[in-house]
Amino acid sequence: MEKGYVHVYTGNGKGKTTAALGLSVRAVCAGKKVFFGQFIKGMEYSELKCIEFINNLEIEQFGRRCFIYEKPSEEDIDAARNGLERMKDILKSGEYDVVVLDELNIALYFKLFTIEEAVEAIKGRAYNVEAVITGRYAHKEIIDIADLVTEMKEIKHYYNNGIEARKGIEF
Amino acid sequence: MEKGYVHVYTGNGKGKTTAALGLSVRAVCAGKKVFFGQFIKGMEYSELKCIEFINNLEIEQFGRRCFIYEKPSEEDIDAARNGLERMKDILKSGEYDVVVLDELNIALYFKLFTIEEAVEAIKGRAYNVEAVITGRYAHKEIIDIADLVTEMKEIKHYYNNGIEARKGIEF
Numbered sequence: 291m292e293k294g295y296v297h298v299y300t301g302n303g304k305g306k307t308t309a310a311l312g313l314s315v316r317a318v319c320a321g322k323k324v325f326f327g328q329f330i331k332g333m334e335y336s337e338l339k340c341i342e343f344i345n346n347l348e349i350e351q352f353g354r355r356c357f358i359y360e361k362p363s364e365e366d367i368d369a370a371r372n373g374l375e376r377m378k379d380i381l382k383s384g385e386y387d388v389v390v391l392d393e394l395n396i397a398l399y400f401k402l403f404t405i406e407e408a409v410e411a412i413k414g415r416a417y418n419v420e421a422v423i424t425g426r427y428a429h430k431e432i433i434d435i436a437d438l439v440t441e442m443k444e445i446k447h448y449y450n451n452g453i454e455a456r457k458g459i460e461f
Numbered sequence: 462m463e464k465g466y467v468h469v470y471t472g473n474g475k476g477k478t479t480a481a482l483g484l485s486v487r488a489v490c491a492g493k494k495v496f497f498g499q500f501i502k503g504m505e506y507s508e509l510k511c512i513e514f515i516n517n518l519e520i521e522q523f524g525r526r527c528f529i530y531e532k533p534s535e536e537d538i539d540a541a542r543n544g545l546e547r548m549k550d551i552l553k554s555g556e557y558d559v560v561v562l563d564e565l566n567i568a569l570y571f572k573l574f575t576i577e578e579a580v581e582a583i584k585g586r587a588y589n590v591e592a593v594i595t596g597r598y599a600h601k602e603i604i605d606i607a608d609l610v611t612e613m614k615e616i617k618h619y620y621n622n623g624i625e626a627r628k629g630i631e632f
Binding site: 301303304308311312315317387388440443444 | 463472478483487493511591604610611614
């Protein structure tokens with residue numbers, strides 16, 4: 291059985307969740323099984339529809355909405371904590387070859403759970419599991435336990451020119 | 462009809478083609494039509510299998526193999542030049558909402574065609590077309606005409622620890 295590694299996609303540029311989604315699809319194409327868990331997010335993303343036609347890809351959301359411009363509520367915290375428990379089990383089970391923890395970094399940034407709890411979940415994964423972590427502001431300890439880290443750096447962004455997020459491109 | 466913009470995913474880190482693939486899948490989920498053209502590449506990538514179960518996504522390769530460690534042959538150049546002609550038509554037709562020019566930057570870096578030819582193709586796209594360009598070493602003029610640029614920066618890579626590219630993860 292091949293060892294699975296830890297990827298981190300962080301930084302302020304576009305492409306983090308998108309790269310995790312691309313990696314998931316590539317893995318499925320190669321016959322692997324993928325679990326894609328999303329912290330924070332509870333919105334209607336186009337990619338949620340993927341599961342209708344992509345076998346061996348499961349997506350689950352552990353967020354209620356996007357609160358990132360305000361203080362998280364008790365319910366936001368509960369949703370994230372329950373999500374981490376769920377991810378811990380999924381990572382440990384070895385049932386999925388690739389496990390995505392989308393926006394884990396943001397959940398940590400907002401202290402919805404502790405860095406120790408997150409590291410324990412990732413380190414407790416089954417031998418074969420490739421773990422993929424996304425979100426800006428990656429914690430130093432997340433970088434430390436990662437085998438691959440890419441910083442997605444914003445060089446130019448059309449948001450700065452007043453272009454809003456568009457369905458099918460950003461969500 | 463909504464205007465389509467130009468994205469560039471460049472830099473030395475993992476996640477460029479992967480982000481373009483993720484964006485393509487998201488777009489398809491939102492009912493858009495995607496053409497994914499790959500310069501340089503002519504290898505068996507897992508993602509080529511996507512088209513078997515993802516409707517409205519077409520993938521075409523304009524490379525023969527991966528020559529990036531040696532000098533391109535006449536045939537490599539011909540393949541890339543024919544690819545650019547094909548992409549020019551596809552971009553102009555407006556038939557696809559999202560058009561990916563995977564590794565265009567590398568094709569330019571190896572001077573398989575000129576920057577003027579590439580810029581002409583991109584600028585000649587139909588109004589609605591979102592163009593997505595990937596590859597390290599993005600040319601300054603490509604950055605200039607782009608609306609969104611993300612640099613995927615390698616912070617840590619397992620290749621440096623002797624781990625080789627794996628099916629379903631890298632290809």
